Structure formats: C-alpha cells, structure tokens
Amino acid sequence: MTEKQNSGYTIMELDAQERPRERLESVGAYSLSxxxxxxxxxxxxxxxxxxxxxxxxxxxxMGGLLGLQRSSFVELKNQHGMGAAKAxxxxxxxxxxxxxxxxxxxxxxxxxxxxxxxxxxRDEMSPLLQEHLWVLLLTIRNQVIHIEKLYKGSLxxxxxxxxxxxxxxxxxxxxxxxxxxxxxxxxxxxxPEDVILTRAVVQAGSLLDIKVLDHIIVGHGKFTSLKKERxxxx
Numbered sequence: 493m494t495e496k497q498n499s500g501y502t503i504m505e506l507d508a509q510e511r512p513r514e515r516l517e518s519v520g521a522y523s524l525s526x527x528x529x530x531x532x533x534x535x536x537x538x539x540x541x542x543x544x545x546x547x548x549x550x551x552x553x554m555g556g557l558l559g560l561q562r563s564s565f566v567e568l569k570n571q572h573g574m575g576a577a578k579a580x581x582x583x584x585x586x587x588x589x590x591x592x593x594x595x596x597x598x599x600x601x602x603x604x605x606x607x608x609x610x611x612x613x614r615d616e617m618s619p620l621l622q623e624h625l626w627v628l629l630l631t632i633r634n635q636v637i638h639i640e641k642l643y644k645g646s647l648x649x650x651x652x653x654x655x656x657x658x659x660x661x662x663x664x665x666x667x668x669x670x671x672x673x674x675x676x677x678x679x680x681x682x683x684p685e686d687v688i689l690t691r692a693v694v695q696a697g698s699l700l701d702i703k704v705l706d707h708i709i710v711g712h713g714k715f716t717s718l719k720k721e722r723x724x725x726x
Contacts (some may be wrong), residue, residue: 512531527545534547602636618712623643623676625643626641630667658696658702670705682723
C-alpha cells in the first residue's frame with residue numbers, strides 16, 4: 493500500500509484536543525509522547541491505524557527511539573505503511589537531535605546534581621534492552637570531558653574490571669568519574685551486585701586519586717543515585 497493510498501486516514505480524524513500538532517502548540521513539545529511526536533512526522537497512518545497508533549507500533553517493533561536511530565534507512569522504509577518519504581523525515585529528525593546533543597556536549601556541560609546526569613543520558617540509555625555501563629569523565633569543575641561506553645551485558649563486580657573503568661579517566665586526565673548504567677526492567681533500584689561494584693570502584697578511585705562522584709542507575713523515566721542513598725559510598 494502506497495502513502496498516497498493511505499492518505500485518507502490522517503491525524504485530522506482525531507478529536508481536536510487529541511491531535512499531536514494542536515497539542516504541541518497548546519502544551520509544548522515536551523508534553524507529547526514519543527508516538528505523538530512521530531505522528532507529526534508521519535502525518536498519515538494506514539488502514540485501521542491512525543498516525544499516533546502507527547508511531548507507537550514503530551516504537552514497539554523497532555525497539556524504541558534508539559532502535560529507530562540504529563535502523564538502516566532501508567529497514568525503516570520497509571516497515572508497514574512507511575516508504576521513502578516518511579523514513580527520510582524520521583531519519584532527518586533523529587539526526588538533528590543527535591547533532592544538537594553533540595553541540596551541548598561540545599560546550600562541556602557541568603554536573604551539579606544526579607538529575608543532570610539522568611537528563612544527559614536518559615534518551616539514549618532508557619530504551620536499551622541490555623545493561624550498559626558508561627563512565628562520565630569530569631574536570632575538577634565537574635564539566636563533562638567525555639563519556640566512555642564500557643560494558644554491555646550482565647554487570648557485576650566479577651565481570652567489570654575496575655582497571656578498565658579508570659583507564660579512560662587516566663587517558664583524559666579526568667579529576668573525577670560518574671558511573672552510569674541502566675536497568676532494562678525499568679526499575680532503577682540498586683541490586684546487591686550494583687552496591688558491591690560501586691564500593692570496589694570507589695576504593696580503587698581513592699587509591700588513584702580520581703574521585704568517584706556517583707553511580708547513577710537509569711530506569712524508565714526515573715533514576716537512583718547510589719551516592720545519595722549512601723550505598724557503596726560508606
């Protein structure tokens with residue numbers, strides 16, 4: 493089915509207060525769901541599925557925003573109801589977001605509180621289907637020098653080599669580090685293994701004179717600061 497054939501089923505068929513474009517104008521882009529933002533780019537749905545529902549299906553089938561970003565143009569184009577024009581619009585929007593984040597990173601944002609870390613990584617880290625461990629490298633003024641993406645998979649003190657955590661910090665002459673990892677379950681509560689790993693890294697950092705400022709666990713829309721909870725930082 494071509495986009496032209498699909499054009500009879502658009503977001504204009506939704507009630508006015510539910511239309512993504514009108515909602516963006518009245519309440520702001522930040523209030524819209526990912527599916528609604530995609531619907532604005534898609535403009536039209538397919539038979540039996542409006543643009544918002546189609547956006548949600550794409551997110552579900554492709555592994556969220558990160559899955560859309562990682563997909564090839566051909567993979568996205570071949571999704572039901574897509575085609576080259578819609579795939580191009582989505583890829584262009586994702587690339588603009590990526591470039592904007594790079595601009596922010598180039599200005600070396602400073603970390604003042606755990607929320608700052610969460611805001612920096614949540615869009616990319618929250619949708620991940622496996623655990624990932626990243627290390628934020630900081631200057632003495634807590635400005636981010638670099639984000640090192642170290643591990644993917646089950647994380648615990650036996651699988652993570654503490655020396656690998658500090659290797660990029662030494663290379664970049666960082667004054668401090670912040671560990672960040674995700675829980676694909678969506679629950680950011682620290683496990684006993686998370687606390688053990690944190691304690692081992694904190695102790696090693698003390699010996700190397702590189703301060704471990706925090707360990708943030710990212711869930712779905714929320715996070716936990718082990719430093720704030722005094723777990724592994726005793």
